[in-house]
Amino acid sequence: MIEIRWHGRGGQGAVTSVEMLALAAIEEGQYAQGFPSFGPERRGAPVAAFNRVDTKHINVRSGVYDPDVVVVLDPSLVGLINVTEGLKQSGVLVVNTSKSPEEIKEEVHFDGAVAAVDASRIAWDELGVPITNTTMLGAVIKATGLVKLQSAKSPLEHRFGRVAQKNIKAMERAYNELKIATAN
Amino acid sequence: MSERVGMEIALAAAETVALCRPDVIAAYPITPNTHIPEHLSDIVAEGRLDADFICVESEHSALSACCGASGAGARAFTATSSQGLLYMAEVVPIVSAMRLPVVMIIGNRALSGPINIWNDHSDIMSQRDVGWISMFAANGQEVVDMTVQSFKIAEHRDVMLPVNLNLDGFQLTHVVEPMLFPSQEEVDAFLPEYEPYAAVHPDNIVSMGTLALPEIFNEVMKAKDEVLKDSKKVILEVWKEWEEKFGRTYKPVESYRTEGAEILLLAIGSMAETAEVAIDELRDRGMPVGLLKLRLWRPFPFEEIRNAVKGVKAMAVLDRAVSFGGPGGPVFSEVRSALYDEKVRPTIISEIIGLGGRDVPVGDFIKIAEKAARVAKTGPEEEYEIFGVRGS
Amino acid sequence: MEKAKKWPEDWQEIIPGCMVFRPGSAREYHTGSWRAQRPVYDNSKCIKCGMCYIFCPEGCISQDADGYFIADLDYCKGCGICAHECWPGAITMVEEG
Numbered sequence: 001m002i003e004i005r006w007h008g009r010g011g012q013g014a015v016t017s018v019e020m021l022a023l024a025a026i027e028e029g030q031y032a033q034g035f036p037s038f039g040p041e042r043r044g045a046p047v048a049a050f051n052r053v054d055t056k057h058i059n060v061r062s063g064v065y066d067p068d069v070v071v072v073l074d075p076s077l078v079g080l081i082n083v084t085e086g087l088k089q090s091g092v093l094v095v096n097t098s099k100s101p102e103e104i105k106e107e108v109h110f111d112g113a114v115a116a117v118d119a120s121r122i123a124w125d126e127l128g129v130p131i132t133n134t135t136m137l138g139a140v141i142k143a144t145g146l147v148k149l150q151s152a153k154s155p156l157e158h159r160f161g162r163v164a165q166k167n168i169k170a171m172e173r174a175y176n177e178l179k180i181a182t183a184n
Numbered sequence: 185m186s187e188r189v190g191m192e193i194a195l196a197a198a199e200t201v202a203l204c205r206p207d208v209i210a211a212y213p214i215t216p217n218t219h220i221p222e223h224l225s226d227i228v229a230e231g232r233l234d235a236d237f238i239c240v241e242s243e244h245s246a247l248s249a250c251c252g253a254s255g256a257g258a259r260a261f262t263a264t265s266s267q268g269l270l271y272m273a274e275v276v277p278i279v280s281a282m283r284l285p286v287v288m289i290i291g292n293r294a295l296s297g298p299i300n301i302w303n304d305h306s307d308i309m310s311q312r313d314v315g316w317i318s319m320f321a322a323n324g325q326e327v328v329d330m331t332v333q334s335f336k337i338a339e340h341r342d343v344m345l346p347v348n349l350n351l352d353g354f355q356l357t358h359v360v361e362p363m364l365f366p367s368q369e370e371v372d373a374f375l376p377e378y379e380p381y382a383a384v385h386p387d388n389i390v391s392m393g394t395l396a397l398p399e400i401f402n403e404v405m406k407a408k409d410e411v412l413k414d415s416k417k418v419i420l421e422v423w424k425e426w427e428e429k430f431g432r433t434y435k436p437v438e439s440y441r442t443e444g445a446e447i448l449l450l451a452i453g454s455m456a457e458t459a460e461v462a463i464d465e466l467r468d469r470g471m472p473v474g475l476l477k478l479r480l481w482r483p484f485p486f487e488e489i490r491n492a493v494k495g496v497k498a499m500a501v502l503d504r505a506v507s508f509g510g511p512g513g514p515v516f517s518e519v520r521s522a523l524y525d526e527k528v529r530p531t532i533i534s535e536i537i538g539l540g541g542r543d544v545p546v547g548d549f550i551k552i553a554e555k556a557a558r559v560a561k562t563g564p565e566e567e568y569e570i571f572g573v574r575g576s
Numbered sequence: 577m578e579k580a581k582k583w584p585e586d587w588q589e590i591i592p593g594c595m596v597f598r599p600g601s602a603r604e605y606h607t608g609s610w611r612a613q614r615p616v617y618d619n620s621k622c623i624k625c626g627m628c629y630i631f632c633p634e635g636c637i638s639q640d641a642d643g644y645f646i647a648d649l650d651y652c653k654g655c656g657i658c659a660h661e662c663w664p665g666a667i668t669m670v671e672e673g
Contacts, residue, residue, distance in 0.1 A: 019192070019360045026190035026362040033361050038302060038354035038541060040215075059323075059457035061355050063543040155190075283593035344592055382595055391596040403587035404594060410587070 001054040002146060003064045007083055008073035011043040013133030016159065017073070018049040020137055023155035024147040025053045033058050046081055053146055071140055072096060073132050075120065084110045089183070094143045096120055096132050101181035111184045115143040117174045126170040127163070134160075134167040138174035149175055186364040186430065193324040194357040196365070197263075197289055198223035200331040202233045203371040206287075207258035207378075210238040210249035214268040215301045216353035217291035221263050243268040247275040247286070254284035255392050257383030259335065262286065265353055266293035266307045273311065279346045280315030281408060282392055283381070285338030286346040288316075289331065292453065292504075293353040294540040302541020303353040305453065305504040308481075309514040315408050317347040317415055318482040320453045324363045326479075327351050329432055332366065336375050336422050343415045344381055350481075352454045354541060366430065374429060416483045436485035437492055441467055442474030447556045448492075448499040448530070452478040452515055455502060455537070455544060462549030473553050478515065486522050493523065496530040498560035500552050503536045512536075512568030531559055534568035548572060607634070611654030613669045619644045621666035628658035628667060 004021070008014035015036045022034030030053055037048040050064045068091040072083050075097045084093060089112045095104050096119035105114040117139045119132040126135075134156060141149050152171060157164040191199070198220050201209075209228070211221035228237040236253075240246045243264050250260035264272065269290060279286050294300040295307055308318065317337060321327045327349070334347040351357060366374070382390045396404050416436070423434040440456075441463050442448065451459045456477035466473045476492050476499075478485070493499060501520075503513025511517045512534030523529045535552050538544045552571065559565060584590055591597070615628075628645050629637045636651040637658060647658065659667040 019190075022360045023190040026188070031362060032190065033359050035354075035359040038216075038358060040301070057323075058361070059460045060546060061323075061352075061359075061454045061458045062545045065545060281593065282595075381592060382597075389597055389599045392593060394594045394596055396594055400583050400590075403584070404590050406587040407590040407592075411592075 001052055001058060001060075002069065002144070003067045004051040004053075004069040004071065004140070004144075005064050005067040005086075006049045006051075006071040006073065007077050007081065008047055008049070008133070009043075009077070010045045010047050012073050013131050014047055014049040014073055017071070017133040017137055018051045020134070020152060020155045020159065021051050021053075021140065021147070024141075024151040027151045027154060028147055030055055030147070031058050046077055067091065069094065069140065069144055071136055073119075073136055075099075078104065078107065084108050087112065092143050092180075094136065094139050096136055096139075101179050105181050113143075113180060113183045115139060115178050115180045117178045119174055122170050122173045122177070126166050126173065135170040135174045138171035139178050141171075142175045142178045143180065186366050186370070188362055188364050190360055190362050191324075192219065192358060192360050193327055193351065193363075194219035194291065195223050196324055196363050197327050197331055197351070198227065199365065200328045201261055201287075201289070202227045203366065203368055204261075204332055204335045204375055205233070205259065205372075206235050206261040208236045208238065208250065208253035208260045209262070210240050210246045210253070210260070211262045211264065212240055212243045212246050212268060214243070214265050214293075216293055216303070216357045217263050217265040217268070217289070219357065220289055220291070224261075243271040244275060247272040247279065247288075250286045250288075251275060251279050251282065251284055254279075254286050254380075255282065255384050257378070257380040257385070259339070259378040260284075260286045261288070263289040263291070265291045266295055266301075269307045269311060270295065276311055276316065277314040278393070280412075281404075283344040283411075284346060285335075285344055285378075287331075287334045287338055288346065288348045290348050290350050291353040291357045292350050300540040301353075303355050303504070304539045304541065305350075305514075306506075306539075308348065308350050309505040309507075311348075312482070312514065315345065315412055316482065317343070317345050317412070317419070318350065319347070319480055320350045320478065321356070322454050322456050322477060322479075324356065324359070324361045325432070326434075327356065328363050328365060329426060329430070329434070332371055332375060333422050333426060333434070337415065337419055339378050340418045340422075341381065343411070343418050345412060345415060350453065355454045364430075370429070374425070413483050416480075416485070419480065434479060435488070436478075436480035437488040438477040438479060439492060440475040440477060442476065442492065445472050445474030446495070446497045447471065447473040447553055447560065448476055448496050449473070449502060449549065449553055449556070450476040450478060450499055450515070450519060451502040452481070453504065455504065458544065458546060459502070459549045461546045462553060465546070466550060466553055471553070471557065473557075484518060484522065489519055489522050490526060493530050494528075498531040498533070498556040500533050500535050500556040502552070503534065504538050506536045506539065506568075506570060516568065531564060533559055533564050536568060536570045537572065539570070542572070544572075606650045607653050608648075608650045611652060611672060613654045613656065613671050614649060614652060615647050615654075615656070615658050615667045616670045617645065618666050618668070621664045623664050623666075627661045627663070631657050631661045633657060
């Protein structure tokens, strides 16, 4: 079972991200959970959301403590909160940033793999808004190989309707432009 | 043909209620339950469900409206949590006394105060004695299945009682996961149109909601008690039919790896699923431990509990509610009472966990099972424990 | 109408939900036996305003063919509200013999 923690700010669509990833996995016949950090959401405040993905029914329903993957949707969160808390050394940190993955690795002192992509720029280009959740979906898929990129298309189409194609394009760009610094 | 869909469980509950073709939905939103009435109002507004959605101003009105609607022969539904359940509490025992098959989904949330919007069972446990059938779902699939079952059980002519279906707020309501949804045709075949025993109408001569003097009251209460106890027959029949049609089994008490178990955990609601992971780990270590998952709360499954603990040395009953100053968690005190007269019975301890949405990781279940193994030899250490409190 | 048993004997005989399927069973209960005084009408003073009919809490005052009012003594409890409200003073409360 793979556990993922997403960091974002309220209003950036972290909850939608986990839903899209969960639905992509479910499309493929896998089992998945997607849930937010439970509670009232507040625009701008740091929030977390979670996924679990497995090939069989997931019965654990407590919080995620030692994720295999951590995703950071907003560059300003790195340094503000300890994004690597609990992250397994064998795991991967996926960050929206204009810096290189090596720089991030240095900054957060993480020995495992770090992946980086400037999702904010891609989102501005493709969507005209700095909402990076669908963009980062592409980054997560590339970094983890948890689901096929193709499997995320149908959930995005259902969810985003008229603007689905733009979101899919943003997701594909992040998938292709992602840079990875491997584990030590 | 059932469709496998990923969806937020609260939305799935709403979609399933819509499949059951309710006539009247009267509900008021309350976190974490809000998505259920909200999504149902969307479904009605979109024209996908031909129902009257009554936007009431409070939960008291919500259940009152359902009571009236059901009395007029409509299939009625409502949903709430916590303080909302307390606000309608005045009407709750009346609906069962009037033998009206209203179905209510409760997204379990802690009672205030202090204000807490997160999951525990204090809301439903405050409504133990009201004469409703009460069941607990532990995951999304069970929410879907048991919603359809609830209407069928409630409306059965030998039952005619309201049913509340409980799912953990946030832990279940706000989780997206895969579920198999029955088709509209399958639900229609399983759940026929509601045929009320009586319906208030100008052409029908009936008074409902009458007065009863002391001279008759004991008999009325006895009748109410007997029908609730007897409803177990119908519940088991409905579950048998569900298994035949959909291949999924439901029992009043489910067992997980209890073969040869000397130590048991007993849990209710979604915490039972997390407990399974703990059981697996402990079994790998060679500990003869198993898990009982309580699905049917009212009528209380005496027989199944008594059978399940045969040969068990100690059992830890997990509660997500506390009866302040009382004899432990509600599930614990009822289970212990049910086992009191057994000649041979396990040592039973009360462990209260997860109050107000406090996360209970797998490690805590392991610690509790280890404690149960210890008290099997030494006896209980206290009346009950609120587990994991800082400063203990 | 056949008078029903006062109470069902056993709990098994309780109708589900205590629903009542006989209409107007309250009519069998002659509350007139409760009263200590009864209303007596002096129709020479009655102006047929209907106030006594409106105010009677029992709803047992009705209008006869000539338009005057009369209380049904099977149900009249003798509360005296009709006499109190009758401003021409056509109603007097008289002790029951």
